[in-house]
Amino acid sequence: MNIAKIVITGAPASAKTEFIERLKLMPDFAHFTFLEELARKLLSEKTSYRHHPVEFHSRIYARQVKREEQLNGRPFITDRGTVDGFAFHPNSLNIIGTTLEKEYQRYTAVIQLGSSAQLGRKYYQPDEIRKETIEEAMAIEKALARVWSGHKEYNYIEPNANIEKKFEHFVKLVKLLAL
Secondary structure: OOOOEEEEEEOOOOOHHHHHHHHHOOHHHOOOEEEOOHHHHHHHHOHHHHHOHHHHHHHHHHHHHHHHHOOOOOOEEEEOOOOHHHHHOOOHHHHHOOOHHHHHOOOOEEEEEOOHHHHOOOOOOOOOOOOOOHHHHHHHHHHHHHHHOOOOOEEEEOOOOOHHHHHHHHHHHHHHHHO
16 A cells, blocks of 8 residues: 655645645544645745745755655655746756656655636735736646646646635545545
């Protein structure tokens, strides 16, 4: 039996963080380790990373690999995986010295949550944290799909105006992939 190692990814306003926080409270997932997104954490430590994308992604990659290895084969759900950074900085793939195929082997499944930016301004509003325009959010969504869709267990959940229906679909899929 494979040990579940699941990536949850998505563009801005995909409900990624909210859904992961809700999963943490569910008894079915009590045996999972949940790994938080590293980008925000690193930016809070050193804001100048914004101006050095390859260095930034290299740091995220190294920390992500280290913490996954420290789990010693325990199941986990991670808010973004090692491949996410290559959507934002494709040239760092060669600099780090890896391939998408090699990185796919780190994970048993990937779930990309569709951004509400697809639903229009009524459902997507930039704010002090989410600064991307609808067009930028959609470009991020496409870039994430481009780098992750080659994974043998890539799954995409469409955006939905009813967040609870989207969450139900998400939970069913996670259970199918994880339990």
